[in-house]
Amino acid sequence: MTSPILAETRTQPAGSPSIASKTGRLDGVDLARALAVLGMFVSHTGPALVLSGLGRRAGAPAHFLGAVSNGHASILFATLAGVSLALLTGGSRPHSGVARRRDRARIAVRAAILFVLGMALAQISTEVIVILSFYALCFLLALPLLSVPPRFLVVLAAAWAVAGPVASFFMRREVEGSEGTGGGALMFRDLTSLSDAGSGFLRLLLDGTYPVVTWMPFVLAGLAVGRLDLRSTTIRLRLLAAGVALAVVGSGGSWLALHAFGGLEALQPKLDFMRPVAAGLAMDPLELMQMSNLGTVPTDTPANLLLDGPHSGTPFEIVGSVGCALAVLALCLLVGDRFRTLLAPLTAVGALSLTAYTAQVVALRFLPSEEAMAAHPWVPLFGFVLGAVAFCGLWRRFLGRGPLERLMHWASTRASAALAR
Numbered sequence: 001m002t003s004p005i006l007a008e009t010r011t012q013p014a015g016s017p018s019i020a021s022k023t024g025r026l027d028g029v030d031l032a033r034a035l036a037v038l039g040m041f042v043s044h045t046g047p048a049l050v051l052s053g054l055g056r057r058a059g060a061p062a063h064f065l066g067a068v069s070n071g072h073a074s075i076l077f078a079t080l081a082g083v084s085l086a087l088l089t090g091g092s093r094p095h096s097g098v099a100r101r102r103d104r105a106r107i108a109v110r111a112a113i114l115f116v117l118g119m120a121l122a123q124i125s126t127e128v129i130v131i132l133s134f135y136a137l138c139f140l141l142a143l144p145l146l147s148v149p150p151r152f153l154v155v156l157a158a159a160w161a162v163a164g165p166v167a168s169f170f171m172r173r174e175v176e177g178s179e180g181t182g183g184g185a186l187m188f189r190d191l192t193s194l195s196d197a198g199s200g201f202l203r204l205l206l207d208g209t210y211p212v213v214t215w216m217p218f219v220l221a222g223l224a225v226g227r228l229d230l231r232s233t234t235i236r237l238r239l240l241a242a243g244v245a246l247a248v249v250g251s252g253g254s255w256l257a258l259h260a261f262g263g264l265e266a267l268q269p270k271l272d273f274m275r276p277v278a279a280g281l282a283m284d285p286l287e288l289m290q291m292s293n294l295g296t297v298p299t300d301t302p303a304n305l306l307l308d309g310p311h312s313g314t315p316f317e318i319v320g321s322v323g324c325a326l327a328v329l330a331l332c333l334l335v336g337d338r339f340r341t342l343l344a345p346l347t348a349v350g351a352l353s354l355t356a357y358t359a360q361v362v363a364l365r366f367l368p369s370e371e372a373m374a375a376h377p378w379v380p381l382f383g384f385v386l387g388a389v390a391f392c393g394l395w396r397r398f399l400g401r402g403p404l405e406r407l408m409h410w411a412s413t414r415a416s417a418a419l420a421r
Contacts, residue, residue, distance in 0.1 A: 028337065029336075031332040031347045033349075036353070039076065041360060041388070042069035042381060081222060082219040106413065138216055150228065154221070164214045168213045169302065169304075171213075172299050217318050239329065242323070249320070250323060270289065289309070293312040344397075345393030358404060367380060
């Protein structure tokens with residue numbers, strides 16, 4: 001979104017030459033954003049979701065596609081949001097002085113706009129837990145770190161990846177009813193009283209589907225990556241290697257903790273309780289447990305922190321998913337330069353990601369019922385994908401910056417110029 005969020009992805013000051021394009025954008029970053037957008041389409045309209053809503057098991061292709069996108073698409077967004085923060089503020093040569101103050105003002109204004117837009121979309125959405133308000137808070141938390149060296153950001157992201165989920169677990173255990181929030185986004189009606197507003201913000205921080213306390217490592221990792229020279233082939237290959245290594249550590253570490261160090265034994269009572277339901281769905285109880293999270297794990301036992309399922313918010317999921325995001329970004333950077341013309345319609349979706357994401361959330365209100373879509377469960381997904389690629393490709397080719405991206409750029413640039421004088 002630029003993530004649907006920050007549309008500026010320059011690697012150097014405006015007016016200087018760029019190998020990416022005459023606008024200074026990195027096509028690989030836009031390509032990665034496009035994959036994140038399409039991954040969210042799969043999560044929201046994919047055949048696996050349509051069929052599961054009717055209690056039916058999806059076929060192997062639909063199940064695989066849903067498994068790949070579930071959790072990973074939104075985490076790729078969050079990581080790319082951090083990359084965009086870095087590129088917007090100078091890339092490998094961070095801005096200083098007045099330019100840095102203007103950068104911070106621009107980001108703060110964009111965060112405010114995104115926060116309000118996120119609440120508006122959450123108000124009308126019945127199908128999607130809108131991510132924008134969560135991202136807005138992440139951006140505000142990142143503001144003091146825009147001038148921090150990449151190595152320190154890496155250390156901070158690593159420490160937060162471990163400490164954040166553990167702190168969240170014990171804080172949520174002390175909050176009455178923390179397991180019953182449902183992971184929803186903040187809505188305007190949550191601000192009708194101080195009590196409701198406090199509960200809503202607590203949900204964004206600790207217990208939403210994208211809780212800020214456990215999602216900051218993604219933004220921090222992306223911010224560190226964006227401070228590198230992403231035009232360098234050597235950096236891209238190292239990024240790919242690091243991503244694969246982190247993915248293995250996350251997934252493999254969880255497997256070892258569960259199967260070699262007694263994690264499954266601690267979870268056995270829960271697995272036994274879930275066994276009848278899992279049998280009815282033709283699933284392994286552990287597989288069902290891994291898929292049953294809405295941003296955080298339950299607080300009944302610390303052994304839940306050993307899982308690495310989507311939206312579990314555990315250290316293993318964070319490390320592994322950061323690795324997947326970095327590997328995808330590296331591959332997109334390598335492919336984006338080589339096949340720029342061929343991939344132009346797809347990278348346009350990444351460049352107009354805020355518009356595409358918002359349009360999807362609104363359009364979901366008008367989809368037929370799941371019963372009506374069950375006969376052709378792939379049709380909604382194909383419709384969203386082809387519609388986004390066609391619209392974004394044509395708009396970017398003839399009109400440039402997307403409609404919401406243009407509004408965001410205009411508002412934040414004017415406000416920052418006034419605030420940072």
